[in-house]
Amino acid sequence: MTKYNGTSEPARITKWWPLLIIANILSMSHAISAENSRAVTNIAATSASTTDTEESGTAKIDTLYSNVIDVDELKLTPQFWQQSLRNQQGSNANKVLMSPEQIEAFNDEQFTRGSYLKNPLSFPVRLAPDTIAKFIRAISKPASSERFYANGEILTPAHYQSYDEQMNLVSLKDYQDVRFAVVTKRTSLRTYPTLDRVFNANMDLDLDRFQETGAFPGELLAVVHTSKDEKWHFVRSYNYRAWVQDKDIAFTSRSEAKQFIGEQQRLIVTGDKVHTTFNPTNEQTSQVQLDMGVSLPILQHSDFEKYQLHRHNPYTGYIVQLPTRDAKGQLKLEPTLIPKSADVSIGYLPFTQENIINQAFKFLGERYGWGHDYNGRDCTGFVGEIYKTFGILMPRNSGQQGGDSYGVNLRFDKASTPSHKLPELANLEVGDLLYLPGHVAMFLGYHDGKPYIIHDVYGLGYVDHQGNPVKGILNGVSVTPLLPFKGYIHSLYNIKRIR
Numbered sequence: 001m002t003k004y005n006g007t008s009e010p011a012r013i014t015k016w017w018p019l020l021i022i023a024n025i026l027s028m029s030h031a032i033s034a035e036n037s038r039a040v041t042n043i044a045a046t047s048a049s050t051t052d053t054e055e056s057g058t059a060k061i062d063t064l065y066s067n068v069i070d071v072d073e074l075k076l077t078p079q080f081w082q083q084s085l086r087n088q089q090g091s092n093a094n095k096v097l098m099s100p101e102q103i104e105a106f107n108d109e110q111f112t113r114g115s116y117l118k119n120p121l122s123f124p125v126r127l128a129p130d131t132i133a134k135f136i137r138a139i140s141k142p143a144s145s146e147r148f149y150a151n152g153e154i155l156t157p158a159h160y161q162s163y164d165e166q167m168n169l170v171s172l173k174d175y176q177d178v179r180f181a182v183v184t185k186r187t188s189l190r191t192y193p194t195l196d197r198v199f200n201a202n203m204d205l206d207l208d209r210f211q212e213t214g215a216f217p218g219e220l221l222a223v224v225h226t227s228k229d230e231k232w233h234f235v236r237s238y239n240y241r242a243w244v245q246d247k248d249i250a251f252t253s254r255s256e257a258k259q260f261i262g263e264q265q266r267l268i269v270t271g272d273k274v275h276t277t278f279n280p281t282n283e284q285t286s287q288v289q290l291d292m293g294v295s296l297p298i299l300q301h302s303d304f305e306k307y308q309l310h311r312h313n314p315y316t317g318y319i320v321q322l323p324t325r326d327a328k329g330q331l332k333l334e335p336t337l338i339p340k341s342a343d344v345s346i347g348y349l350p351f352t353q354e355n356i357i358n359q360a361f362k363f364l365g366e367r368y369g370w371g372h373d374y375n376g377r378d379c380t381g382f383v384g385e386i387y388k389t390f391g392i393l394m395p396r397n398s399g400q401q402g403g404d405s406y407g408v409n410l411r412f413d414k415a416s417t418p419s420h421k422l423p424e425l426a427n428l429e430v431g432d433l434l435y436l437p438g439h440v441a442m443f444l445g446y447h448d449g450k451p452y453i454i455h456d457v458y459g460l461g462y463v464d465h466q467g468n469p470v471k472g473i474l475n476g477v478s479v480t481p482l483l484p485f486k487g488y489i490h491s492l493y494n495i496k497r498i499r
Contacts, residue, residue: 067472069462070481075452078361081445082354085430088446089353097351097431098499103391106498110406116395117239120180120222121258129172132224136234139212139242140167140192147198147209155198163192168228179223180257181235181249182323182331183215186289188372189242193232206458206475207370212242213396214372214381217288218296218323220261221249240396250323252331260323260333263297267320270389271343272362276336277317279310284324285336289375292362293388296320298346299335309337316340348391353430359386360442360454363477368458379440382456382477383433386442392498401496402435408497418489425451425482429497434482436491444479451482461487 064073074080085093098106110117127135140163147155189212197208215221221235221244232243252260269290279286290296299319307313314337322336338344343362349355363385369376377385380398387394395401412421428451432443441455460472462484474480482488 067470068460068474068478068480069464069470069484070450071479075447075479076364078357081357081430081452084445084447085353085357094352094354097353098390098392100348100391103348103351106406107391107393110393110404113405115404116400117393118236119238120220120236121254121261123178123222123224123236126175126177127224128175132176132234133169133172135241136167136169136225140234143200143209146201148201148203149196149198150205152203163194166193166228166232167234168226171228172225176224179251180254181221181223181233181251182257182260183217183219183221183244183248184250184284184323184325185217185248186291186375187215187244187248189213189215189235189237189240189244190232191242193227193229193234193243206368206374208373211371211373213240214291214377215244215248216291216294218294220257223249223251238393246329247325250325250331251329256331260297260321260331263321265298265300266295266347267298267318267338268345268348268389269294269343270345270349270359270362272366274338274342274344276320276322276338277312279312279336281310282324282334285310285322285334288322288336290338292359292385295388296322297333304335309335312337318342318344318346345389349389351390351392355390356386356431356442357444359389360444360477363456364454364479366456366477368456368475368477377456379456383440383442387498398435398438398440401433401440402494406498408499410495412493418486421489421492424495428495431498433496433498434488434492435494435496436488437493441482441488443482452479453482454479461485 064071064076082093089095107117111119111122142155142157142160149155191210191212194210196210197205198210199205199207200209215237219237221233221237223233223235225234226232226246227234227243231246233246233249235241235244235249269292272292274290276285276288276290297320299321301314301319304314304319307315309319317337317339319335320338321333324332324334326332349359360382363377363382367374367376368378369381370378372378372381380394380396380401383401384394384396394406395404410424428443428446430443430445434441434443434453439455439457441453441457444452444454446452454477456477457474457480460470460474462470462480463486464470464484
């Protein structure tokens with residue numbers, strides 16, 4: 001989840017970079033540029049028509065004002081890239097890349113290997129105290145470098161000691177029962193049982209180093225320990241472990257948890273965020289935010305057998321079983337409405353390249369959120385939520401994703417130079433994932449033979465057409481060309497295709 005600005009490549013590469021691009025991509029460029037030109041023409045015609053209408057009225061769309069090289073308004077639309085894809089691939093643009101059965105096998109293989117994904121239900125009934133302590137200490141430990149509060153105060157051993165005391169590891173004397181819980185609202189998983197925000201020496205207040213990741217309604221958690229004040233629990237989700245607030249989860253039995261996640265008829269959130277309908281009688285079900293990839297059991301209206309739900313006729317919505325907390329913190333499934341106008345799907349979306357583009361653009365412009373901070377997501381969260389809408393699960397961090405063996409991997413070692421990597425860029429397919437240390441970007445398509453990516457990224461750093469370095473900030477989901485970001489090519493260590 002490291003912020004990456006793409007400026008790490010040595011200056012010596014700059015001189016021969018244009019020649020290398022021409023030598024390795026020219027043949028691809030001739031084949032693709034004509035098709036992309038037709039895409040530009042088709043979309044530009046529509047754009048021109050709109051502009052003429054606006055000029056004759058009272059409003060006019062300004063030309064894109066941006067410091068991002070080789071990006072215009074058209075490239076900021078999914079239709080541009082989908083049309084480009086169709087021009088290149090014809091009917092194959094909408095070809096299903098993996099069937100639901102293949103996706104299930106893909107996920108099962110990861111869970112079986114157990115490198116990074118773990119089914120919470122696979123935990124034993126009880127855990128030994130030293131096992132729990134070791135499990136927690138893998139995450140909750142002092143940083144190897146200095147950390148600071150927002151006011152500049154440095155964290156001392158005394159500060160870490162207070163966090164240790166809150167973890168209550170001294171209470172681990174006997175075997176502990178593993179409990180289970182379901183997330184009831186979007187929440188954070190934290191390094192320690194605290195909401196204190198801490199930062200590294202750069203004092204970038206956007207990067208809270210105690211923020212690990214997010215958890216979303218309907219996710220199952222294995223609960224292995226509770227903090228001293230009983231307001232936090234150390235949990236394991238399917239792809240991460242850390243501390244979560246008690247108020248955001250609801251406890252349930254192993255058998256009920258298995259039944260909940262095993263429900264076959266499910267509603268999948270396919271928009272960036274959707275909300276349940278307003279409910280004046282139950283705040284827990286009212287306008288609850290559900291992020292892309294959230295999966296909830298759906299009730300058929302005929303099974304519900306009522307013509308109102310919270311004094312609202314349900315025929316204009318989907319009825320889902322929303323997890324909520326009862327007065328004792330136990331799981332209570334509440335029939336809840338999501339309007340039919342919401343961006344959702346009954347079952348997972350077909351895994352196609354057109355759908356990959358469409359899903360990625362739903363996040364365009366969302367602010368970068370380290371570890372799902374700021375009600376957003378980071379580079380791996382962006383990728384992970386997109387693929388979840390197809391039912392595909394992946395590890396949490398970019399290093400785990402890029403280093404693991406799942407999918408089809410094209411790896412580059414430290415001896416690989418850009419001259420070895422550039423020819424491979426001619427073979428990219430929409431949705432391919434490009435990994436460099438601390439970052440992942442998704443391949444979007446070619447324009448004029450040049451590869452473009454979409455990614456959730458903080459820094460902006462590239463070399464312009466005159467050979468001048470440009471630095472700035474993106475801090476959100478952005479569309480950029482790949483080649484001017486020379487540090488990306490230099491640091492690229494894996495191209496992963498999900499198949």
